[in-house]
Amino acid sequence: MADQPQVSAWADEIARAGRPGPGGPGIAEGPSLLIAGPTGTGKTYQAYGAVCGLLSRGVRLRWEATTTADLHARIRPRTGHDAERDLQTLARCPLLLLDDLGAAKTSEWTEELTYRLINHRYEHMLPTLITTNLPTAELRATLGDRVASRLAEMTERVVLTGPDRRRHTAATA
Ligand SMILES: Nc1ncnc2c1ncn2[C@@H]1O[C@H](COP(=O)(O)OP(=O)(O)O)[C@@H](O)[C@H]1O
Ligand SMILES: [Mg+2]
Numbered sequence: 001m002a003d004q005p006q007v008s009a010w011a012d013e014i015a016r017a018g019r020p021g022p023g024g025p026g027i028a029e030g031p032s033l034l035i036a037g038p039t040g041t042g043k044t045y046q047a048y049g050a051v052c053g054l055l056s057r058g059v060r061l062r063w064e065a066t067t068t069a070d071l072h073a074r075i076r077p078r079t080g081h082d083a084e085r086d087l088q089t090l091a092r093c094p095l096l097l098l099d100d101l102g103a104a105k106t107s108e109w110t111e112e113l114t115y116r117l118i119n120h121r122y123e124h125m126l127p128t129l130i131t132t133n134l135p136t137a138e139l140r141a142t143l144g145d146r147v148a149s150r151l152a153e154m155t156e157r158v159v160l161t162g163p164d165r166r167r168h169t170a171a172t173a
Contacts, residue, residue, distance in 0.1 A: 001056070002049030004042070006158040007033065011053035014127055018059050027054070027061040027094045029125035034155035036132050036139075040164030043131035047097050050129055054095070064090055065097035068114075069104040075113055087113065091120035095127050102134040102142040115147050122150040130155065 002008050010033045018025030033050065035043045051063055066074065071090070075083045090096055098117075104110070121128045130151070132139055140148035 002046045002053050004046050004049075004158060004160065006156070007035070007046045007050050008053060010156060010158075011050045011057065015054055015057040015059050021060065024058050024060055027059055027127065030127045032121070032126075032128040032130065032151075032155040034130045034132065034151060034157045035160060036135065036157065037160030038164070039133055040166045041160035041162050042165060043133075043160055044099055046158075046160065047099065047129045047131050051095065051097060061095050062093060063095035063097065064093040065099065066090065067099040067104075068101050071098070071117075072104050072110050072113070087117065091117050092124075093126070095129070096121065097129045099131050101130050101132045102139050103132070106142060111144055111147075114143060118147050118150050122154045125154070128154070 002011060010031070014027065014030045015025070017028050017030050019028040020026075033047075035046055037043055048065070051065075054061060075087050077083050101114075106114075118128075120126075134142060136148075136152075139151070143151075
Protein backbone atom coordinates (compact mmCIF):
# COMPACT_ATOMS: atom_id res chain seq x y z
CA MET A 1 0.00 0.00 0.00
CA ALA A 2 1.28 3.48 -0.80
CA ASP A 3 2.59 4.97 2.44
CA GLN A 4 3.97 8.19 1.00
CA PRO A 5 1.64 10.99 2.21
CA GLN A 6 1.33 12.81 -1.14
CA VAL A 7 0.62 9.52 -2.91
CA SER A 8 -2.14 8.52 -0.49
CA ALA A 9 -3.52 12.08 -0.63
CA TRP A 10 -3.76 11.70 -4.42
CA ALA A 11 -5.58 8.36 -4.05
CA ASP A 12 -7.97 9.99 -1.55
CA GLU A 13 -8.66 12.83 -3.97
CA ILE A 14 -9.34 10.48 -6.87
CA ALA A 15 -11.55 8.27 -4.67
CA ARG A 16 -13.54 11.30 -3.46
CA ALA A 17 -14.12 12.49 -7.02
CA GLY A 18 -15.39 9.01 -7.96
CA ARG A 19 -18.32 8.84 -10.30
CA PRO A 20 -21.38 7.31 -8.58
CA GLY A 21 -22.46 3.99 -10.07
CA PRO A 22 -24.69 1.01 -9.22
CA GLY A 23 -21.79 -1.11 -7.95
CA GLY A 24 -20.14 1.69 -6.01
CA PRO A 25 -18.14 4.72 -7.16
CA GLY A 26 -16.24 4.42 -10.43
CA ILE A 27 -13.10 6.30 -11.32
CA ALA A 28 -13.68 9.70 -12.97
CA GLU A 29 -11.53 12.39 -14.50
CA GLY A 30 -8.93 13.88 -12.23
CA PRO A 31 -5.35 14.90 -11.71
CA SER A 32 -2.44 12.64 -12.54
CA LEU A 33 0.55 11.90 -10.37
CA LEU A 34 4.21 12.03 -11.36
CA ILE A 35 6.52 10.21 -8.97
CA ALA A 36 10.15 11.19 -9.55
CA GLY A 37 13.37 10.22 -7.81
CA PRO A 38 16.53 8.17 -8.16
CA THR A 39 16.58 4.40 -8.69
CA GLY A 40 15.42 2.31 -5.76
CA THR A 41 13.63 5.05 -3.85
CA GLY A 42 10.28 3.23 -4.14
CA LYS A 43 8.62 4.93 -7.11
CA THR A 44 7.19 1.75 -8.63
CA TYR A 45 6.20 0.53 -5.17
CA GLN A 46 4.28 3.76 -4.49
CA ALA A 47 2.63 3.79 -7.91
CA TYR A 48 1.26 0.25 -7.55
CA GLY A 49 0.41 1.11 -3.95
CA ALA A 50 -1.74 3.98 -5.21
CA VAL A 51 -3.68 1.58 -7.47
CA CYS A 52 -4.17 -0.82 -4.54
CA GLY A 53 -5.23 2.13 -2.40
CA LEU A 54 -7.97 3.06 -4.87
CA LEU A 55 -9.18 -0.54 -5.11
CA SER A 56 -9.22 -0.91 -1.34
CA ARG A 57 -11.27 2.29 -1.07
CA GLY A 58 -13.89 0.50 -3.16
CA VAL A 59 -13.33 2.49 -6.36
CA ARG A 60 -14.31 0.43 -9.39
CA LEU A 61 -11.77 0.87 -12.12
CA ARG A 62 -10.13 -0.68 -15.10
CA TRP A 63 -6.40 -0.15 -15.18
CA GLU A 64 -3.35 -0.95 -17.27
CA ALA A 65 0.31 -0.77 -16.35
CA THR A 66 3.36 -0.74 -18.56
CA THR A 67 6.97 0.31 -18.43
CA THR A 68 8.03 2.69 -21.17
CA ALA A 69 10.34 0.05 -22.64
CA ASP A 70 7.46 -2.46 -22.82
CA LEU A 71 5.23 0.20 -24.29
CA HIS A 72 7.68 0.82 -27.13
CA ALA A 73 7.94 -2.93 -27.78
CA ARG A 74 4.19 -3.48 -27.56
CA ILE A 75 3.28 -0.69 -29.95
CA ARG A 76 6.09 -1.34 -32.43
CA PRO A 77 4.69 -1.50 -35.95
CA ARG A 78 4.80 -5.15 -37.03
CA THR A 79 2.83 -7.26 -39.42
CA GLY A 80 -0.27 -9.04 -38.18
CA HIS A 81 -0.51 -6.79 -35.16
CA ASP A 82 -2.74 -3.77 -34.71
CA ALA A 83 -0.40 -1.37 -32.89
CA GLU A 84 -2.89 1.45 -33.21
CA ARG A 85 -5.48 -0.51 -31.26
CA ASP A 86 -2.96 -1.20 -28.49
CA LEU A 87 -2.13 2.47 -28.29
CA GLN A 88 -5.82 3.37 -28.08
CA THR A 89 -6.39 0.78 -25.33
CA LEU A 90 -3.71 2.38 -23.19
CA ALA A 91 -4.66 5.94 -24.11
CA ARG A 92 -8.32 5.39 -23.16
CA CYS A 93 -7.87 3.19 -20.12
CA PRO A 94 -9.53 4.84 -17.09
CA LEU A 95 -6.32 4.49 -15.04
CA LEU A 96 -2.87 4.05 -16.56
CA LEU A 97 0.40 3.38 -14.78
CA LEU A 98 3.35 4.41 -16.92
CA ASP A 99 6.48 3.16 -15.20
CA ASP A 100 9.97 4.55 -15.88
CA LEU A 101 9.02 7.27 -18.32
CA GLY A 102 12.11 8.60 -20.11
CA ALA A 103 14.19 5.53 -19.25
CA ALA A 104 13.84 3.75 -22.59
CA LYS A 105 15.74 4.59 -25.73
CA THR A 106 13.84 7.20 -27.73
CA SER A 107 13.44 7.92 -31.41
CA GLU A 108 11.25 10.25 -33.43
CA TRP A 109 8.69 7.47 -33.53
CA THR A 110 8.63 6.82 -29.75
CA GLU A 111 8.43 10.56 -29.18
CA GLU A 112 5.33 10.77 -31.35
CA LEU A 113 3.83 7.74 -29.63
CA THR A 114 4.43 9.20 -26.17
CA TYR A 115 2.97 12.49 -27.31
CA ARG A 116 -0.21 10.89 -28.59
CA LEU A 117 -0.62 8.82 -25.44
CA ILE A 118 -0.03 11.70 -23.05
CA ASN A 119 -2.03 14.16 -25.13
CA HIS A 120 -5.10 11.93 -25.13
CA ARG A 121 -4.91 11.52 -21.37
CA TYR A 122 -4.30 15.23 -20.94
CA GLU A 123 -7.27 16.26 -23.09
CA HIS A 124 -9.63 13.83 -21.37
CA MET A 125 -8.18 14.37 -17.88
CA LEU A 126 -7.69 10.64 -17.39
CA PRO A 127 -5.81 9.83 -14.17
CA THR A 128 -2.31 8.60 -14.98
CA LEU A 129 0.40 7.44 -12.61
CA ILE A 130 3.85 8.12 -13.98
CA THR A 131 7.23 7.26 -12.50
CA THR A 132 10.55 8.60 -13.71
CA ASN A 133 14.21 8.63 -12.75
CA LEU A 134 14.73 11.90 -14.53
CA PRO A 135 14.73 15.38 -13.01
CA THR A 136 12.34 17.84 -14.68
CA ALA A 137 14.84 19.45 -17.07
CA GLU A 138 16.12 16.10 -18.31
CA LEU A 139 12.59 14.77 -18.69
CA ARG A 140 11.80 17.76 -20.88
CA ALA A 141 14.94 17.18 -22.96
CA THR A 142 14.11 13.47 -23.38
CA LEU A 143 10.39 13.71 -24.06
CA GLY A 144 10.23 17.05 -25.82
CA ASP A 145 8.44 20.26 -24.87
CA ARG A 146 5.00 19.18 -26.03
CA VAL A 147 4.90 16.21 -23.65
CA ALA A 148 6.72 17.96 -20.80
CA SER A 149 4.41 20.97 -20.74
CA ARG A 150 1.31 18.74 -20.72
CA LEU A 151 2.78 16.70 -17.88
CA ALA A 152 3.57 19.88 -15.96
CA GLU A 153 -0.06 20.91 -16.22
CA MET A 154 -1.79 17.59 -15.64
CA THR A 155 0.31 16.07 -12.83
CA GLU A 156 0.92 16.62 -9.19
CA ARG A 157 4.58 15.93 -8.56
CA VAL A 158 6.08 13.84 -5.77
CA VAL A 159 9.84 13.55 -5.41
CA LEU A 160 11.11 10.51 -3.50
CA THR A 161 14.53 10.70 -1.92
CA GLY A 162 16.67 8.41 0.18
CA PRO A 163 18.98 5.48 -0.39
CA ASP A 164 18.50 2.79 -3.02
CA ARG A 165 16.30 0.33 -1.11
CA ARG A 166 17.53 -2.55 -3.25
CA ARG A 167 21.15 -1.98 -2.25
CA HIS A 168 20.13 -1.50 1.34
CA THR A 169 18.34 -4.85 1.33
CA ALA A 170 21.32 -6.56 -0.26
CA ALA A 171 23.72 -5.02 2.27
CA THR A 172 21.69 -6.08 5.29
CA ALA A 173 20.64 -9.49 3.99
N1 LIG B 1 7.72 1.72 1.39
C1 LIG B 1 8.33 0.56 1.16
N2 LIG B 1 8.28 -0.45 2.06
C2 LIG B 1 8.89 -1.62 1.84
N3 LIG B 1 9.61 -1.90 0.73
C3 LIG B 1 9.70 -0.96 -0.21
C4 LIG B 1 9.08 0.32 -0.04
N4 LIG B 1 9.35 1.08 -1.15
C5 LIG B 1 10.10 0.30 -1.95
N5 LIG B 1 10.32 -0.91 -1.39
C6 LIG B 1 11.11 -1.98 -1.99
O1 LIG B 1 12.35 -1.40 -2.41
C7 LIG B 1 12.74 -1.87 -3.69
C8 LIG B 1 12.87 -0.71 -4.67
O2 LIG B 1 11.60 -0.10 -4.86
P1 LIG B 1 11.05 0.34 -6.29
O3 LIG B 1 9.68 0.82 -6.11
O4 LIG B 1 11.24 -0.75 -7.28
O5 LIG B 1 12.03 1.56 -6.62
P2 LIG B 1 12.14 2.47 -7.93
O6 LIG B 1 10.94 2.17 -8.77
O7 LIG B 1 12.18 3.87 -7.41
O8 LIG B 1 13.42 2.10 -8.60
C9 LIG B 1 11.69 -2.89 -4.10
O9 LIG B 1 12.15 -4.17 -3.78
C10 LIG B 1 10.48 -2.49 -3.27
O10 LIG B 1 9.63 -3.59 -3.03
MG1 LIG C 1 10.77 1.48 -10.70
